[in-house]
Amino acid sequence: MRADLLAESVDGLDEALAAVDAFDEALATGLLRPQPAQAAGLAQLAGALAGSPLHANVAEAAAKAAEGAAGEDHLLALAAARTALLGSVHDALAARAAEATGRPAAEPPAADAGTGPAVNVLAAARSWLADLARCGWRGIDHDVVSGAAPVVSAMLPDPALRRLAALLDGFADELAASCPGSALESVPARRWADLWSRGMLLTLPGAAGAPAAGTATGRLLPLGVDLHEHATAVQAQVHAVFEPADGAAPLLVRASVSAPKPETIVGAGLWQLLRPHMSLLTAVSEGRAMDVTGMPLTAEGDLVWDDARARPGESADAFSTARVALPTAADPATAPLDRHPARIAVPVFLEGYAAAQAETGLTFTVAGTALPVDTDRVPLAGPLTPEAVAKSAACIGLLRWDAGTFRVQPLAVETAVRKKPVALHAGAWAGGTADKAGVKAEKAATDAAGVLRERAGRLLRK
Amino acid sequence: MSDLVPDGQRSSTARVVAPASPRKLAKVPFVELADGRLQGVVSSGSDIARVYVSSVAAGTFAYTCSTNNNRPCGGAYGGFCNHIRALIGEAVLQYGAGRVARYMRVEPVEADSPAQSVIAPMAQTRPVPGDKSAAASVFSRFLRQLAYLEMAPTTAPLPEMQWFPPTRAVA
Numbered sequence: 001m002r003a004d005l006l007a008e009s010v011d012g013l014d015e016a017l018a019a020v021d022a023f024d025e026a027l028a029t030g031l032l033r034p035q036p037a038q039a040a041g042l043a044q045l046a047g048a049l050a051g052s053p054l055h056a057n058v059a060e061a062a063a064k065a066a067e068g069a070a071g072e073d074h075l076l077a078l079a080a081a082r083t084a085l086l087g088s089v090h091d092a093l094a095a096r097a098a099e100a101t102g103r104p105a106a107e108p109p110a111a112d113a114g115t116g117p118a119v120n121v122l123a124a125a126r127s128w129l130a131d132l133a134r135c136g137w138r139g140i141d142h143d144v145v146s147g148a149a150p151v152v153s154a155m156l157p158d159p160a161l162r163r164l165a166a167l168l169d170g171f172a173d174e175l176a177a178s179c180p181g182s183a184l185e186s187v188p189a190r191r192w193a194d195l196w197s198r199g200m201l202l203t204l205p206g207a208a209g210a211p212a213a214g215t216a217t218g219r220l221l222p223l224g225v226d227l228h229e230h231a232t233a234v235q236a237q238v239h240a241v242f243e244p245a246d247g248a249a250p251l252l253v254r255a256s257v258s259a260p261k262p263e264t265i266v267g268a269g270l271w272q273l274l275r276p277h278m279s280l281l282t283a284v285s286e287g288r289a290m291d292v293t294g295m296p297l298t299a300e301g302d303l304v305w306d307d308a309r310a311r312p313g314e315s316a317d318a319f320s321t322a323r324v325a326l327p328t329a330a331d332p333a334t335a336p337l338d339r340h341p342a343r344i345a346v347p348v349f350l351e352g353y354a355a356a357q358a359e360t361g362l363t364f365t366v367a368g369t370a371l372p373v374d375t376d377r378v379p380l381a382g383p384l385t386p387e388a389v390a391k392s393a394a395c396i397g398l399l400r401w402d403a404g405t406f407r408v409q410p411l412a413v414e415t416a417v418r419k420k421p422v423a424l425h426a427g428a429w430a431g432g433t434a435d436k437a438g439v440k441a442e443k444a445a446t447d448a449a450g451v452l453r454e455r456a457g458r459l460l461r462k
Numbered sequence: 463m464s465d466l467v468p469d470g471q472r473s474s475t476a477r478v479v480a481p482a483s484p485r486k487l488a489k490v491p492f493v494e495l496a497d498g499r500l501q502g503v504v505s506s507g508s509d510i511a512r513v514y515v516s517s518v519a520a521g522t523f524a525y526t527c528s529t530n531n532n533r534p535c536g537g538a539y540g541g542f543c544n545h546i547r548a549l550i551g552e553a554v555l556q557y558g559a560g561r562v563a564r565y566m567r568v569e570p571v572e573a574d575s576p577a578q579s580v581i582a583p584m585a586q587t588r589p590v591p592g593d594k595s596a597a598a599s600v601f602s603r604f605l606r607q608l609a610y611l612e613m614a615p616t617t618a619p620l621p622e623m624q625w626f627p628p629t630r631a632v633a
Contacts, residue, residue: 021472142497153606159616167622174478176496177565188478189471191625198622228623229481232610235623258623259615262607263482263494264556277615298619305617338621342474345624379628386630403473409627444484449611451487456608458511459530 001348003366005100006399006406010092016085019048023082024193030136031065031075039066042078049081072130079200082193087339093401094339097346098331101399106251106301108333117205121154125164126203129196132175137192140181148172156260164202166258170230171195194342201337209335212296212304216253218245219313220290220303221321222283223347224396224411225427227270227379231263234270236430238280239347239398239411241325242292242303250329252347255280255303262452267381268438269445271430279307285431289313301332318412319423322349322396341401348408351394362390364408372407374400381441383433384426388415477629482556490552492604495565500553501600503530504545514545515597515604521567523584524592530601532594542585550584551577558632 026034026041034042046062049055058081061074070078098105128147135144148168155165171192178184201207221241228235235258242253257278265273275281283290291313296304326349334343353364355373363370375386389395392413400409412425429438470476491513493502501517506529514535516527527535527545537543542550553562559580560573568583 017472146497149603149606156610156613159614159618162616162618163620163622166620167625170626177479179498186471188473188476191470191474191476191478194474195622195625198625202622227628228620228626229628230623230626231479231482232607233620233623233626235620237619254619255617256619257615257617258620260610260613262610264485264487264492266481266484269484274615278617302619304619335621340474342624343621376629376631377627378630380630380632402475444486448484448487451491452608452611455491455505455513456611459513460605460608460612 001350001366002100002102003369003371005096006371007369008096010096013089013092016048016089019044020082020085020089020190020193023078024189026065027133027193027196028137028187028189030134030139031068031070032134032136032139033068034066042066045078045081045085048085052084054081054084070133072126075130075133076126076200076204079197082197083201083337083340086194086341087336090334090339090341090343093341093406094334094344094346097344097399097401097406101331101346101348103327104249104330106330106332119161119205121151121161122164122203122205124151124154125168126200128168129199129203132196136181137178137187137189138181138184140175140179142176142179145172145175145179160208162258163208164199166230166233166235166260167195167199167202169232169260171199173231194340198340207337209298209337212298212302214297214299216242216244216295216297216303217293218291219243220253220255220280220292220310221316221318221325222280222289223318223321223326224425225281225284225430226345226398226409226411227427229266229270233260234258234265234273236271236274236278236281236427238278238284238427239345241321241329243325250325251301252326252329252331253297253301253303255305257281257305264448264452265445267445268429268441269449270379271381271432272442272445272449275431277307278305279310279312280305281427282431283312284425284427285429285433286312287315287317289316299333300335300338317423318396318425319394319414322347344399344401345409346399347411348397348399349394350397350408351414353395355390355392357390362386364395372405373397374407374409377409378426381438382426382429383435383438384410384413384424384428388424389413391415393421475625475627477627477631480558480561480629480631483558483632485552485555490548492607493549493553493556494603495553495557495562496603497596497599499596499600500550500562500566501596501603502549502553503601503604504548515601516543516545516549517592517596517600518542518546518550518566518584518589519592520565522592523566523587523589525589526592526594526596528594528597532597538591541588542581547581550581554580
């Protein structure tokens with residue numbers, strides 16, 4: 001991997017992010033009664049879109065917002081402008097990552113707006129987000145934040161609305177924990193503006209994307225599991241190399257499974273919740289490939305998993321996959337609306353690096369360039385630890401970008417335990433485990449879930 | 463984790479709230495810091511079908527405790543009853559004493575302090591019973607979380623979850 005490219009600056013990046021930051025600062029203070037500094041921030045965002053087809057709408061929206069008179073359509077235009085700007089940042093960073101890995105890129109999908117019903121609950125979500133924008137992060141209180149609860153409750157039963165529901169639920173939980181906004185020492189301005197703008201766009205019918213266009217038949221070689229969680233939702237995403245049965249070029253794909261959850265289901269309980277719904281998790285824990293037949297596959301490389309279309313294959317070592325199959329697999333393109341730096345998660349294989357503990361955290365020095373390693377993303381319910389990562393000789397990871405730098409999130413490492421080489425996987429417990437610590441964690445999680453199910457059975461349908 | 467990392471303002475994926483620490487749920491199946499209160503549900507020690515809905519307000523420490531059928535708790539007069547003490551204790555296990563103290567607006571304590579370090583300063587102010595109307599909403603929030611267990615999982619990808627990475631930091 002050309003790690004040196006990852007440390008080099010990207011043309012235009014700072015300028016684009018400066019416009020984003022200017023808008024984010026305006027949003028932090030709220031758009032109810034904007035001050036001149038906020039008007040300037042809004043104008044800076046609009047200015048950054050000059051020459052684009054969005055410019056006229058955004059300029060009008062920025063002007064209205066600067067007068068404290070922005071309607072929901074204006075706020076939507078501002079969210080779209082910010083999303084477009086970060087989309088361009090995504091494209092530049094993704095191109096840089098592709099240069100560094102040297103892998104081929106898959107054909108980008110034709111821009112295809114999805115369609116969806118314009119349900120009332122989307123309008124309710126937009127109205128809550130508009131209230132937030134008027135308050136600003138420094139103006140939030142329990143009253144405004146609690147407005148999300150009925151919206152989320154109405155959305156959750158419909159899996160088609162799960163994207164927005166999971167986003168709003170996690171967002172509202174964070175805001176509730178940060179109330180009152182006036183007492184906040186610092187505001188995660190970019191993060192909350194990200195969540196706000198994504199939420200706004202997802203209230204447009206069809207924005208959550210088109211259904212899977214193709215199907216996949218062939219062999220799936222897992223690389224590792226990436227876990228996502230907030231208080232009331234969890235998602236596991238398996239990254240894998242897909243080898244089509246028809247001999248076409250191999251492709252990097254993801255398979256996801258997610259579920260809403262009570263806050264107290266954590267650790268091994270997350271795997272227990274997801275495990276019954278995707279046999280691939282078991283295959284990952286057993287170190288197996290899977291054979292899929294007619295599995296729905298989106299243009300962005302997401303398999304929409306269906307256990308009925310998959311069966312366990314022969315054993316497949318993730319490190320062999322990473323060494324042999326990964327270098328020639330094509331990276332899928334990202335859906336237009338999903339283009340955002342936080343979405344970048346590029347599978348990489350690293351070896352022959354020097355691991356060092358710097359003041360800011362662990363780094364792997366690859367061909368003379370120190371790459372930060374994000375060990376905090378390694379889930380607690382698994383055998384992989386930051387200590388093992390620091391002593392590792394080879395690593396399967398996801399290349400990510402946040403707060404100005406590329407970093408590597410370890411999914412698995414090869415390391416020596418009592419002088420014997422072993423592979424440790426972050427998602428090793430996804431499908432179950434015989435590991436002593438794992439069994440204990442599973443038992444505690446089973447008990448917790450048991451209590452909640454018993455309480456639900458007794459109290460929920462009365 | 464409201465202490466954000468130094469570049470937290472420019473990060474998309476810095477965790478703002480640490481995940482709940484695992485704890486045994488049998489006695490207190492639900493506790494949360496929400497709506498300006500530490501609130502939750504405590505299982506009755508004698509009747510398996512009965513639960514107590516208890517809460518303590520941040521700042522004033524005004525407390526309430528009643529059954530889910532709105533009968534007042536016999537212990538909750540003149541101070542915190544055992545249900546409320548158990549509730550605060552489990553909140554400390556789930557969120558850490560530091561976050562509970564911050565939310566309740568008592569003197570800051572270390573994250574790993576014992577529950578008593580949060581309970582004692584509240585109890586010493588001789589708090590008075592608060593507005594009982596909160597109980598219904600606390601109970602419905604508990605039922606809402608229980609209902610989450612019954613929502614169908616999905617294998618359609620949720621790209622938005624990329625903003626919610628796990629963290630090894632514990633409450």
